[in-house]
Amino acid sequence: MPGRISTIFENARRENRRCLMPFICAGYPAQASLASIVKAVARGGASAVEIGFPYSDPVADGPVIASAMHDAIGRGVTPASVLEQVKAMRGDIEIGLIAMVSASILHPMGGLSNAPARLVEAGFDALIVPDIPLEESGPLLEGAARAGVEVCMLVGPATGRERATNIAKATTGFVYLLARAGVTGEQGRLDSVDLRVEQLKSVTQAPIAVGFGIATPEQVRQATAKADAAIVGSALVAHLSEAARRGEDVPVAAEALTRVLAGGLNHMGV
Numbered sequence: 001m002p003g004r005i006s007t008i009f010e011n012a013r014r015e016n017r018r019c020l021m022p023f024i025c026a027g028y029p030a031q032a033s034l035a036s037i038v039k040a041v042a043r044g045g046a047s048a049v050e051i052g053f054p055y056s057d058p059v060a061d062g063p064v065i066a067s068a069m070h071d072a073i074g075r076g077v078t079p080a081s082v083l084e085q086v087k088a089m090r091g092d093i094e095i096g097l098i099a100m101v102s103a104s105i106l107h108p109m110g111g112l113s114n115a116p117a118r119l120v121e122a123g124f125d126a127l128i129v130p131d132i133p134l135e136e137s138g139p140l141l142e143g144a145a146r147a148g149v150e151v152c153m154l155v156g157p158a159t160g161r162e163r164a165t166n167i168a169k170a171t172t173g174f175v176y177l178l179a180r181a182g183v184t185g186e187q188g189r190l191d192s193v194d195l196r197v198e199q200l201k202s203v204t205q206a207p208i209a210v211g212f213g214i215a216t217p218e219q220v221r222q223a224t225a226k227a228d229a230a231i232v233g234s235a236l237v238a239h240l241s242e243a244a245r246r247g248e249d250v251p252v253a254a255e256a257l258t259r260v261l262a263g264g265l266n267h268m269g270v
Helices: 003-015 035-042 061-073 079-092 102-111 115-122 138-147 161-170 195-201 217-223 234-245 252-263
Strands: 019-025 048-052 096-100 126-128 175-178 208-211 229-232
Touching: 003 019, 003 096, 019 035, 019 061, 019 096, 019 208, 019 234, 019 252, 035 048, 035 079, 035 234, 035 252, 061 234, 079 102, 079 115, 102 115, 115 138, 161 195, 195 208, 217 229, 217 252, 229 234, 234 252
Parallel strands: 019 048, 019 229, 048 096, 096 126, 175 208, 208 229
Antiparallel strands: none
16 A cells, blocks of 8 residues: 555646645744644645754755754754654644654664654654665665655765666655755756656656755746656745744745745646
8 A cells, every 4th residue: 555655646646736845844943833834834735745853963954954953953852852743743734744864863763674663653654864875775664664654765966877776766755856966955046857857767656856956936847847746945944944033923934935836836748
């Protein structure tokens, strides 16, 4: 039986549409803000949301997300508190919940083979572990299969065709295709990923989601010309930070930006 993430993409393909998947940092800009922000992006048109577990040395994250994570840690956010918040809100959330979590956080949670079960118990549908290379992913994939949680693997812009094929075949959720090298963050233009997406689609039926540097409806449109989904991280985190600084309603700001970004989603074949 397919998991929630696979079902979301299957429905999207059947309905001839693309998906938007925002990234938010748990515990930012306020310690207990996770549920209200997740519900807000769902109202704005998100199909799933990546929830980042704050980590003191985030992998591949630029200054915006790194700062948010450090701020959340300073507010007392822990992996256990993230799991508690997700568990408390899961019954009210229909969109997919994806854990973006470092291997260093999973090890104290029972290790790569046991931690997936704790994520499922909390209510996560999938996980991304950006600092686990394919060669070391065996225990994670086995544990995830036992727990019934999907694993989304990353393919970089410079990843060779054979290796990208192996990563795509190991994926049980969606393939996360990085639009560019470096760290997360907004950029003026988005390099075309159409050819890269087509190459991946020739070796896997898994959905392809494009992330890194997507910040505008036009960039969402460009990313989903061929891919199944666009991932927006730094732009949303920065927007919420600014809203909090100005004393505005953060969930309202989250919904508004998500709605604007979702306006850039392509339909299949467009």
